[in-house]
Amino acid sequence: MSAQPAHPEPVETPEVSVASARRIHLSEDWLATVVGLALVALGLFSLLPQGLAA
Numbered sequence: 001m002s003a004q005p006a007h008p009e010p011v012e013t014p015e016v017s018v019a020s021a022r023r024i025h026l027s028e029d030w031l032a033t034v035v036g037l038a039l040v041a042l043g044l045f046s047l048l049p050q051g052l053a054a
Helices: 018-022 028-044
Strands: none
Touching: none
16 A cells, blocks of 8 residues: 655645636537527528528
8 A cells, every 4th residue: 555645735726817707608508509599589580591491
């Protein structure tokens, strides 16, 4: 068995700035949802060409 060190080295954490904390985080799932809803809205308002709305 290997012995555990008495004082493990601290893990470095990245610095958090105000700019990085306020940045909008948009996941792929939400982006796909928004795009899908936009396509549905375009289809409801008949703005899609006939060939695409099949």
